[in-house]
Amino acid sequence: MAAASHAAPARVHVRRPSTLIVLRWELRKLISQKRTYLGFGLAILLPLIFVIVQNLHQRHDRGGENIFASQITQSGLATPVLMLLFLSVFMLPLIASLVAGDIVANEDGNGTLKTIFTRSVDRGQVFAAKALAAMAYAIVAVFLSAAVATIAGVASWGFKSVTTYSGTVVSAPKGLLLVFAANACYLIPLLTVTSIGVLLSTVTRNSAAAVVGTVGIVIVLLIVAQIPGLEGIHPYLLDEQFENWHGLLRTPTDWAPIAHSAWVCALYAGPALFAAYLVLLRRDVAGG
Amino acid sequence: MSEEAPPEAPPVRARGLVKRYKEVLAVDHIDLNVRAGDVYGFLGPNGAGKTTTLRMALGLIVPTEGRVELFGRDPLREGARALEGVAGFVEAPRFYTYLSGRKNLELLAALDGDGAHERIDEVLEVVELSPRAGHRVGGYSHGMRQRLGIAAALLRRPRLLILDEPATGLDPAGMRDMRLLIRRLADDGITVLLSSHQLPEVQELCDRVAIVDSGRVVYEGALADLRRQGGAGYRLRTTDDARALEIARGLDGVEHAGRGEHGLVFQAEEQAVGALSLELGRAGVGILALTPELATLEDLFFRLTEGGDAQAPAATISGSSGVVPTLDGGRTGEHGSTAVPAPGAVEIG
Numbered sequence: 152m153a154a155a156s157h158a159a160p161a162r163v164h165v166r167r168p169s170t171l172i173v174l175r176w177e178l179r180k181l182i183s184q185k186r187t188y189l190g191f192g193l194a195i196l197l198p199l200i201f202v203i204v205q206n207l208h209q210r211h212d213r214g215g216e217n218i219f220a221s222q223i224t225q226s227g228l229a230t231p232v233l234m235l236l237f238l239s240v241f242m243l244p245l246i247a248s249l250v251a252g253d254i255v256a257n258e259d260g261n262g263t264l265k266t267i268f269t270r271s272v273d274r275g276q277v278f279a280a281k282a283l284a285a286m287a288y289a290i291v292a293v294f295l296s297a298a299v300a301t302i303a304g305v306a307s308w309g310f311k312s313v314t315t316y317s318g319t320v321v322s323a324p325k326g327l328l329l330v331f332a333a334n335a336c337y338l339i340p341l342l343t344v345t346s347i348g349v350l351l352s353t354v355t356r357n358s359a360a361a362v363v364g365t366v367g368i369v370i371v372l373l374i375v376a377q378i379p380g381l382e383g384i385h386p387y388l389l390d391e392q393f394e395n396w397h398g399l400l401r402t403p404t405d406w407a408p409i410a411h412s413a414w415v416c417a418l419y420a421g422p423a424l425f426a427a428y429l430v431l432l433r434r435d436v437a438g439g
Numbered sequence: 440m441s442e443e444a445p446p447e448a449p450p451v452r453a454r455g456l457v458k459r460y461k462e463v464l465a466v467d468h469i470d471l472n473v474r475a476g477d478v479y480g481f482l483g484p485n486g487a488g489k490t491t492t493l494r495m496a497l498g499l500i501v502p503t504e505g506r507v508e509l510f511g512r513d514p515l516r517e518g519a520r521a522l523e524g525v526a527g528f529v530e531a532p533r534f535y536t537y538l539s540g541r542k543n544l545e546l547l548a549a550l551d552g553d554g555a556h557e558r559i560d561e562v563l564e565v566v567e568l569s570p571r572a573g574h575r576v577g578g579y580s581h582g583m584r585q586r587l588g589i590a591a592a593l594l595r596r597p598r599l600l601i602l603d604e605p606a607t608g609l610d611p612a613g614m615r616d617m618r619l620l621i622r623r624l625a626d627d628g629i630t631v632l633l634s635s636h637q638l639p640e641v642q643e644l645c646d647r648v649a650i651v652d653s654g655r656v657v658y659e660g661a662l663a664d665l666r667r668q669g670g671a672g673y674r675l676r677t678t679d680d681a682r683a684l685e686i687a688r689g690l691d692g693v694e695h696a697g698r699g700e701h702g703l704v705f706q707a708e709e710q711a712v713g714a715l716s717l718e719l720g721r722a723g724v725g726i727l728a729l730t731p732e733l734a735t736l737e738d739l740f741f742r743l744t745e746g747g748d749a750q751a752p753a754a755t756i757s758g759s760s761g762v763v764p765t766l767d768g769g770r771t772g773e774h775g776s777t778a779v780p781a782p783g784a785v786e787i788g
Contacts, residue, residue: 266532
């Protein structure tokens with residue numbers, strides 16, 4: 152190995168990097184991994200498949216169905232709303248958990264956690280960056296899906312006015328704004344799922360277990376919601392929060408479900424993230 | 440806010456370190472004192488607790504008892520701040536296999552701050568990885584990953600370098616290069632804490648050592664002291680070995696005289712060796728060869744870590760030289776070395 156001088160410096164206080172820098176590298180790592188694109192692929196493919204199928208089997212009479220389903224061929228803006236409706240309960244939580252469940256466990260298993268824990272950043276910074284990166288991924292997945300659905304829908308059926316749940320017809324630009332806002336509202340429960348994924352990723356140290364566990368929790372809560380006699384707890388179950396955005400598609404806007412989901416989700420996400428942080432802070436990093 | 444560490448604080452100071460995993464006591468009250476400028480060998484058989492100790496030193500795992508300070512700072516209490524000026528790796532260095540070597544270093548430099556990014560090219564040159572820096576780490580050989588591990592450590596401009604088996608898995612040329620690199624880094628003033636199975640490597644590189652066995656330190660101190668405690672032995676070939684042995688056994692100052700593989704072996708101070716040669720001459724016994732031999736680190740290592748084992752092979756107990764030196768359990772050497780009796784590993788010979 153080549154000769155070069157590496158005289159040890161005198162003691163100096165190192166200016167340590169900010170959490171933003173750690174986050175930037177977490178995102179770069181995500182971008183460099185194939186797994187990342189699996190979720191994005193699903194987020195793109197599903198709306199495309201939906202639109203293609205609708206184009207192949209056009210039915211104009213959809214009486215009795217969801218109001219947006221009945222106007223699927225009348226306005227391209229109905230497509231992103233329907234896609235959000237279909238994907239919100241299972242597929243988008245699955246996509247979010249693909250990264251959230253993996254983000255800590257994968258590094259623990261590969262031994263790279265010890266590599267970054269022996270640098271100049273604190274564990275808390277690493278945790279914050281990982282949680283934020285997982286959330287950023289979920290946000291991108293949601294808006295990617297929405298964008299593809301909107302573009303494909305508009306390309307197929309035009310950028311036209313759309314009728315909301317309350318029967319009010321809104322202009323196409325306003326409809327587009329509502330589509331964006333609905334997806335933004337949906338992020339509240341989805342980021343909660345992400346937080347649960349990060350917790351399981353930290354606790355289980357096993358990517359597969361964390362991903363399956365996160366989706367499993369969502370499914371269990373769905374099943375619980377179906378159990379007769381438990382109606383009283385429905386407003387506090389996660390699956391109820393997946394529909395919080397419906398309030399935006401009414402006139403006047405119903406903010407109550409959005410506000411309700413905000414605090415209910417905070418009750419899920421807050422403890423999950425705090426517990427994950429504590430576990431990572433005190434964890435023996437012996438893997439790899 | 441943490442207190443300012445004293446400027447004279449030693450690079451590593453561990454007191455009463457204990458790590459227990461349920462029923463298993465992996466580390467049992469280990470004390471370590473690595474001083475500035477040391478190339479400090481940390482030796483022990485597999486499962487002796489070396490890696491666990493190093494993990495505790497780097498703040499990767501929490502001790503059950505005791506504490507460790509790096510330059511006076513406790514990694515558990517002060518987190519990343521305690522690792523200022525400290526770098527290294529435990530077990531094999533791990534990287535993101537989907538990123539190139541350079542990208543890995545860029546990532547780690549970003550996590551180091553302090554201008555580490557500007558040193559990437561330099562450290563790649565040092566470990567001779569520049570031509571492959573753009574390739575994904577997933578395609579690197581074991582040796583290249585080890586070298587990348589060293590490069591990652593050097594990014595931090597360490598004053599203390601902690602290396603856990605850095606030569607493991609390297610071919611002979613790689614091992615030689617690694618030795619040269621460590622030697623040169625030490626010459627540059629970096630304190631090195633080196634855990635290794637390569638006893639010749641430790642003997643060549645290290646000036647102080649700690650030997651651990653079953654989670655306990657059985658010796659800590661200067662390597663020279665250890666070898667001295669191992670005893671100055673001699674090998675003797677004469678025209679009449681039987682008569683020579685009789686004379687040696689009857690002479691004051693000559694100890695542990697016996698038959699070795701090729702002639703006689705004994706321990707003695709120089710004066711007694713002179714007296715013995717005179718006596719042999721008077722008795723008409725011709726001296727064909729009289730060779731002084733120090734116990735090797737390997738001899739001492741096995742005596743300290745296997746010495747209590749009645750089934751241990753004779754070659755291990757007596758050493759490769761055939762000399763049977765005495766190792767005083769609990770004795771403090773002139774440079775502050777301490778031989779701590781391991782369970783059943785005292786007073787061999």
